[in-house]
Amino acid sequence: MKGAVHSIETFGSVDGPGIRYIIFLQGCNMRCRYCHNVDTWAPKREDTQFLDADELLDKAERYKTYWGNDGGITVSGGEALLQIDFLLELFTKAKKRGINTCIDTALQPFTRQEPFFSKFEELMKVTDLLLVDIKHIDPEAHKDLTANDNANILDGMRYLSDINKPIWIRHVLVPGITDDDEALRKTRAFIETLGNVQKIEVLPYHNLGVYKFKELGIKYTLEGTPAPSKERVENAEKILRGQI
Template sequence: MKLIDNTKSPLNVLDQVGVKPEGPVIGYVHSIESFGSVDGPGIRFVAFLQGCRMRCQYCHNPDTWNIGVGDEMTADEVLDNAERYRAFWGETGGITCSGGESLVQIDFLLDLFTKAKARHISTCLDTSGGPFTRSEPWFSKFKQLMKVTDISLVDIKHINSAEHKKLTGIGNENILDMIQWMSHNDCDMWIRHVLVPQRTDYDNYLTELGDYIKTLDHVQKVEVLPYHTLGVKKYHELGITYPLEGIEPPTADRVKNAEQLLHTADYTGWKTWRPQW
């Protein structure tokens, strides 16, 4: 598989992924997980969408980077598949769109989530916010998407923009702008942060991130995700140099320290959260 550098692709080109002059909106799906237990509230059907412009050093799915490839599916095809597992969802479960970066395919997301809500299916967006912009027509699409999104899992890679750029290839100004907009517009969210030794596991940055999260509204949960090396094999198979070669996962003490500095115990809304109908 040849990986294409999509990091420099113009935004207006990326906005057209999946859009065809006639017929249904097409989504490019990397893979499906029918019984996801860590991808939002409850048990969820997870569609991992293809495409991402970030190049996170710890990414464990480099095979999701290419844009405009993958299994072509319509929203109805995804939802028909998902509904086979509805019995497992209970009051909080439903579907989650992850990636890659889901927002690369915002037209497909909007079509999928709109139709999901019409079927009384709870929707969850898993995003790092990289494509966010207030430029039109993208911003209007995003605002409409949020109206049919019950909750978002937002991954803040690094609170410091310069360090964020070193870690992912882009700064974080637009990402924090997205989070601020969500906070001000009643969008429920979980905040996630990957703890990586020698990259994000520094007390000063963790403290700054914890203080930032305190300023936000509608944060239902804060999670520390320990870095792991499960994706290293994919890099070798794809012929890509793994950027964090030799860096081991954080110790249990460092994970606990991060949880304390991010005040994860203070965010308990997820325990009683329910989608609004």
């Protein structure tokens, strides 16, 4: 089995604990208006690499001496869970090699229906940590921002809490869209229902991916949106962490 790989980062320091070997898989059903990897949306491109699990792990282990006690591999995207069969094989083999495993996901494909759910259950047995995005707590605002509902995403987070699978929560702060104090407090109220949250990160919006939209002929709908101020980022962090 081979995975559709968009790119690889060998020394990642912000996508999980320690130094990470990050595998970006191709394909995503979300259409986030601020996406900086819009070139990962399509299931495959002319430059897509098709690699099997052993090929990827052999490449990753060249950097194992830099990982320390906390590092390992992180699979991101795109949306990694769209290639769940490949991901299950990759992580199963990674654990046999003693490699720490992490998934960076929006949980958009999550469902309790089969055949996905049984595969997800098995995947969680070989996954150490998930980095999970909360794009927006309000379903209509979430759909406007990503072209997808968030009901199954929140359900996926509840399931991860039920099985006590550790997660880090990430929230991209976009002025005028995701930085509303009321929405942030509702997000905090949801987080408080979960028992598996190890860390909460606020990621300031940036427009570094705009050129990719233009190259692909996709309209960028957040043109002119500024980065959030330091004060607004700190405010969001305090609200989401229950400090105010």
